[in-house]
Amino acid sequence: MTNIDEQVRPGHLRSAEPDDIYDEDGSIRSDFLALVGAAIADRDVLFLRENVASLHESELGHLIEAIHPDQRLPMITLLGVDFDMTALTEVDESIRMQIVDQMPNEQIAAAIGEIDSDDAVYILEDLDQEDRDEILAQLPFTERVRLRRALDYPESSAGRRMQTEFVAVPPFWTVGQTIDYMRDEEELPESFTQIFVIDPTFKLLGVVNLDRILRTKRMEKIEGIMRDTNHPIPAEMDQEEAAQVFEQYDLLSAAVVDESGRLVGVLTIDDVVDVIQEEAEEDLMRLGGVGDEELSDSIPEISRSRVSWLLVNLLTAILAASVISLFEATIEQIVALAVLMPIVAGMGGNAGSQTMTVTVRALATRNLDIHNAWRVVRREAGVGLINGIVFGLLIGLFAGLWFHDVNIGGIIATAMLINMMAAAIAGILIPLLLDKIGADPAVSSAVFVTTVTDITGFFAFLGLASWWFSI
Amino acid sequence: MTNIDEQVRPGHLRSAEPDDIYDEDGSIRSDFLALVGAAIADRDVLFLRENVASLHESELGHLIEAIHPDQRLPMITLLGVDFDMTALTEVDESIRMQIVDQMPNEQIAAAIGEIDSDDAVYILEDLDQEDRDEILAQLPFTERVRLRRALDYPESSAGRRMQTEFVAVPPFWTVGQTIDYMRDEEELPESFTQIFVIDPTFKLLGVVNLDRILRTKRMEKIEGIMRDTNHPIPAEMDQEEAAQVFEQYDLLSAAVVDESGRLVGVLTIDDVVDVIQEEAEEDLMRLGGVGDEELSDSIPEISRSRVSWLLVNLLTAILAASVISLFEATIEQIVALAVLMPIVAGMGGNAGSQTMTVTVRALATRNLDIHNAWRVVRREAGVGLINGIVFGLLIGLFAGLWFHDVNIGGIIATAMLINMMAAAIAGILIPLLLDKIGADPAVSSAVFVTTVTDITGFFAFLGLASWWFSI
Secondary structure, three states: OOOOOOOOOOOOOHHHOHHHHEOOOOOEOHHHHHHHHHHHHOOOHHHHHHHOOOOOHHHHHHHHHHOOHHHHHHHHHHHHHHOOHHHHHHOOHHHHHHHHHHOOHHHHHHHHOOOOHHHHHHHHOOOOHHHHHHHHHOOOHHHHHHHHHHHHOOOOEHHHHOEOOOOEEOOOOEHHHHHHHHHHOOOOOOOOOEEEEEOOOOEEEEEEEHHHHHHOOOOOEHHHHOEOOOOOEEOOOEHHHHHHHHHHHOOOEEEEEOOOOEEEEEEEHHHHHHHHHHHHHHHHHHHOOOOOOOOOOOHHHHHHHHHHHHHHHHHHHHHHHHHHHOOHHHHHHOOHHHHHHHHHHHHHHHHHHHHHHHHHHHHHOOOOOOOOHHHHHHHHHHHHHHHHHHHHHHHHHHHHHHOOOHHHHHHHHHHHHHHHHHHHHHHHHHHHHHHHOOOOHHHHHHHHHHHHHHHHHHHHHHHHHHHHOOO | OOOOOOOOOOOOOHHHOHHHHEOOOOOEOHHHHHHHHHHHHOOOHHHHHHHOOOOOHHHHHHHHHHOOHHHHHHHHHHHHHHOOHHHHHHOOHHHHHHHHHHOOHHHHHHHHOOOOHHHHHHHHOOOOHHHHHHHHHOOOHHHHHHHHHHHHOOOOEHHHHOEOOOOEEOOOOEHHHHHHHHHHOOOOOOOOOEEEEEOOOOEEEEEEEHHHHHHOOOOOEHHHHOEOOOOOEEOOOEHHHHHHHHHHHOOOEEEEEOOOOEEEEEEEHHHHHHHHHHHHHHHHHHHOOOOOOOOOOOHHHHHHHHHHHHHHHHHHHHHHHHHHHOOHHHHHHOOHHHHHHHHHHHHHHHHHHHHHHHHHHHHHOOOOOOOOHHHHHHHHHHHHHHHHHHHHHHHHHHHHHHOOOHHHHHHHHHHHHHHHHHHHHHHHHHHHHHHHOOOOHHHHHHHHHHHHHHHHHHHHHHHHHHHHOOO
16 A cells, blocks of 8 residues: 555565565465464464564555464564554455554554555554544544545545655756755655656646656756646546546646645545456446355355345346247247247357456456447347357257257247347346446346346247247 | 646647546446547548647547547557557556457557656556567667566566656765755656655665655755655565555655665555555456456456356256255255255355455455454354354244244244354454465355355255254
8 A cells, every 4th residue: 555666675685585585376375374373372473573573564554464363462462662553554444443442542643653644544444433533532633634635525536545645846046956955855755756846835836757857967947848747637536537537647646636636635546446446346246146245255245245245136037937938838838938938048148248347347458448349249249149159059959859840949049039139138228227327237137138038048948939930 | 557647738638628538427428438539530630639648648548449449550650650559557457458369560569668667567567478579679678678577577566566657865875965856857757746766876865756855955865854654565575565564654656676675666556556556456356256357358258267167156056956856855855945955045145245255354464364253253252153143043034934834833933043153253264264374265265154054054944944854
């Protein structure tokens, strides 16, 4: 979450080499875990300070997740001021909540004061109002104001993710003055890649990358080398939208501004990478019918979160069953139909989810828009037609041979063609439509597409059979 | 793909504001497209230079994708030397290939010489050997050698994605010397955030971030402020693995070294973001049964790429059908079974894909490992049990009422419980097992899981019925 780039960690650098704590599979080495466990049991502060406090925040986060839940708070307490609170931004939300709930507010306040504002906000935003106020009250004035301002922005907004520490200079300074200021100033951010140019009211005038400063003679003015910030991020902007701006324009960091264009913070690529990951994960999980669950959630939590999706699917399955029940008489006479009907429905479902997956992804990456939608719809219909013919012929031949009945072969072939076409059209039109009306296509496309392919599959196959055999 | 951060584009900065060419939905505005189309038809070079050449490479890429295929080459030809070849790294592979195939090799060589080495490699790697050699032959010696070296590394390796332009200094230089060098040197990379410290044989000694240089007094030695590069990336390392290192340690750029530890290039976060996106996309597409297709692929290409997945699914569907055919006698007597059986199989399939989605994602992000695998397996089994009981009771009650038969209600309830348990266990064990044997769980988990839930569903439901009613 924090500190662009690695930090200088003198002393224990060697012992904190990533190879040291991870095995080949990328899991934390079991012997290291055992050593840490023993040290916690023995209250061996020296060992922990030497081998745990020196870890990178993400490694420490992995370690917290890997040790026994009962060891987590004791380890943090033993580390005391040497515990890097940033590590908590690297663990599952439920684990973070558990730890923070058990920590005294004074301890949290002391630790929060040490870390970057974006990480502090990340931890504070999940706490209840009362705890949050108590912690904020114990922070120095400027820090309290900064954090409150970030917390006032809506959840998942750029304002929540931004860092409030940045370097800003007036346009009339020279490059030399700027460099001297950075050499003398103690209160600079941990690390940064660009400096901002502002007027006395903090209105953003421009931005200068560090490499440009280093390439320029000392006497040149900042306003001469600054450039327009083409892409300042409004603090209210959704983090996903901000991530898209970063991606499109290959930004490393961007100024975050309030409604009146005043600089309030900086959004950095490391936080944006996390957002990109989360968004990609969300789409994948939603397509699979899973909500915002985490690996550390409990059985009742998981079970509850998955029930709603299964319930919707139960209703559509009953709907499909009721289609079958229309043809009970036909099935009673030709049981082969009952044997074959899941093939038609299932293949339609698979073809539909192929098209749907491509469509949902293309919508998420904004590759699919009004300029090519019609072309893509026609293409998917074409693919459905070709694959419908291919698999219609295959299954027709197979079913005809299996049941020694050319009629059944012909009927299933036709039904397969119809259902593959339906699958293709549903697979593209349903996500497009959901997107058009402002719904998230990843969440609900799958249910609708399967409903279409199940009902079409059963209806086409059983209906054709009932008509052909006049039952 | 290239040029960390925005570039200074004097002059037409205003007219290239992103708001100018995009509408609210993020599509390119139709009137802008019409203007460009007219300018291409009229061979209006002035308009194109003013309004198209000034676009950001990603905007230009979008524009190329949005205009009619027949207009693409004419537009590029009209732009001539003003065309930024980097834009081609932003378009679909098939469109890039189409354009590059039509461009004369001399024109490609001239354009390639203008862009960063990582982008040049990105374009060159898709060409056939002959064209590639011809283009390389027309480049200046140093550039040719650099590009050849990058192209010699395996596909999707860090060596292929790296930029060969970087700033490297000896450890005994002072900060002042380093700054003076950067002020005077003409051949610096477009932009950079850190400089490397090397010995005379190019062996990597350390790294210094630009902000550290700016904070340090001129007389200090570089070796005093450089730090160990904790995470140098071997050039042969897979790009996905390199991306994980970037993510874990929040890197902005990292040194790429050869087998003997010599600095050969630098990998930057903007390229890594693309890799992260691609990998997330790959998992999503594979879970949906789709290969490496692109929105611009033709119908036969798409159709062919999807057939293999559908073929595998056809075989498993036939397998499931053969399970049903074992119970033809039972179905003939109680047609209600045919009506209800897809519900049992389908619900199992949905529950299984929920578990599978979570598992595949956790494996991809390395959140699931030997330390928690057993716990997660038990948890999923618990979720399967609870949801099996919930949905068993629901469907049992419903089916009993529908067919006025308490026996059918009891049978479907039991079968549902069994299949939900099977779904949970298959949903987690199959991806874990595939991962263990080195197969990609995203590719083949879905087929195996559905096979298990279909067969278990049909067998449990029809088998129980056949046993209970002794048919």
